[in-house]
Amino acid sequence: MLVYKLVKKGIIIKTGSKMDFDSGMVESPVIWFDEKKRKYGMVYVGYKLIKDKFTGYDSVAFPKIGLAWSEDLLLWSKDTNNPIFSPSNNEIYDYDSYGTTAPFIFYENNKYYLFYLGLTKKGYETGYKTLNLAISEDLLNWERYKKNPIIKPSGNGFRRDAIWHPNVIKHKDTYYLFFNSSGVYNNIEEEYIGYAKSTNLLDWEVDDINSPILVGSFKTGSWDSSGRAGDPCVFKYKNKWYMAFYSWDKMHTQDGIAWTTDEEFPLGWRSCYNNPILKVGKEGSFDELHAGKPFVIIKDKIYYHFYTAVDKRQKREIALAVGELE
Numbered sequence: 001m002l003v004y005k006l007v008k009k010g011i012i013i014k015t016g017s018k019m020d021f022d023s024g025m026v027e028s029p030v031i032w033f034d035e036k037k038r039k040y041g042m043v044y045v046g047y048k049l050i051k052d053k054f055t056g057y058d059s060v061a062f063p064k065i066g067l068a069w070s071e072d073l074l075l076w077s078k079d080t081n082n083p084i085f086s087p088s089n090n091e092i093y094d095y096d097s098y099g100t101t102a103p104f105i106f107y108e109n110n111k112y113y114l115f116y117l118g119l120t121k122k123g124y125e126t127g128y129k130t131l132n133l134a135i136s137e138d139l140l141n142w143e144r145y146k147k148n149p150i151i152k153p154s155g156n157g158f159r160r161d162a163i164w165h166p167n168v169i170k171h172k173d174t175y176y177l178f179f180n181s182s183g184v185y186n187n188i189e190e191e192y193i194g195y196a197k198s199t200n201l202l203d204w205e206v207d208d209i210n211s212p213i214l215v216g217s218f219k220t221g222s223w224d225s226s227g228r229a230g231d232p233c234v235f236k237y238k239n240k241w242y243m244a245f246y247s248w249d250k251m252h253t254q255d256g257i258a259w260t261t262d263e264e265f266p267l268g269w270r271s272c273y274n275n276p277i278l279k280v281g282k283e284g285s286f287d288e289l290h291a292g293k294p295f296v297i298i299k300d301k302i303y304y305h306f307y308t309a310v311d312k313r314q315k316r317e318i319a320l321a322v323g324e325l326e
Contacts, residue, residue, distance in 0.1 A: 115177070153181070180231060224271075
């Protein structure tokens with residue numbers, strides 16, 4: 001196992017004030033070290049509160065992408081230019097007319113590549129869901145890729161119904177995009193993790209033959225009994241590849257880790273024996289309902305596990321847990 005114990009540090013990104021774009025919920029953090037700013041950046045999703053009072057998922061809509069900065073991965077401040085990316089409100093780009101969510105930043109050759117989920121209906125993760133791409137040199141001015149969506153639902157298998165959260169890495173001369181999707185596997189409708197490959201970050205080929213590459217156990221009473229595997233975060237440590245992901249038992253979302261060898265990558269994933277690595281909190285805590293949607297950063301032999309914390313009211317905010325590596 002990569003890390004045996006995580007210590008929760010609490011909420012690090014809270015919802016905004018009533019008039020802010022992220023007044024209803026914040027979730028889905030993705031972190032990178034920004035070479036231009038010389039500090040850590042985070043993109044995240046902010047949902048607008050559309051009711052007078054928060055009542056759960058039905059009280060938010062119009063997700064936009066926000067940005068935050070940190071010097072030490074512990075203390076974060078929101079960018080004054082937020083939101084940095086918004087729904088198009090344009091018939092030409094109808095694939096994201098009602099929401100831009102699930103962001104991932106890949107930085108290369110002085111360009112920021114923003115992979116994100118587009119929504120086509122008002123609400124929380126509603127409508128036809130596809131994976132899209134926009135490019136910027138300053139995190140403010142974005143150009144949508146003309147061939148969007150880059151990945152969309154297809155076939156009768158694991159990505160039949162919807163595409164979800166992207167995670168992009170480069171290994172040797174190939175880019176790999178890991179994502180979860182809604183579909184069918186072993187005659188069960190759920191979310192499962194697959195992947196695509198590219199040589200240019202723009203055009204992607206999904207491996208529908210070997211995908212899904214990770215699913216839950218389907219075992220009654222287990223933390224991943226639903227079979228779901230979602231929101232992959234892939235990284236390498238020493239001589240192994242690791243994937244943080246979430247699953248649920250149809251009550252609570254929690255995070256686990258899978259691993260594979262360099263020889264087998266991008267295939268060969270197996271779930272670690274002592275999953276879940278991140279569990280929901282005690283009754284009354286900020287993450288008593290769900291503790292999931294992971295993103296991992298390793299710095300100075302410390303494992304930083306960012307995640308979406310959901311309390312019993314269904315309020316979503318971004319939290320952090322840390323642990324020492326083996």
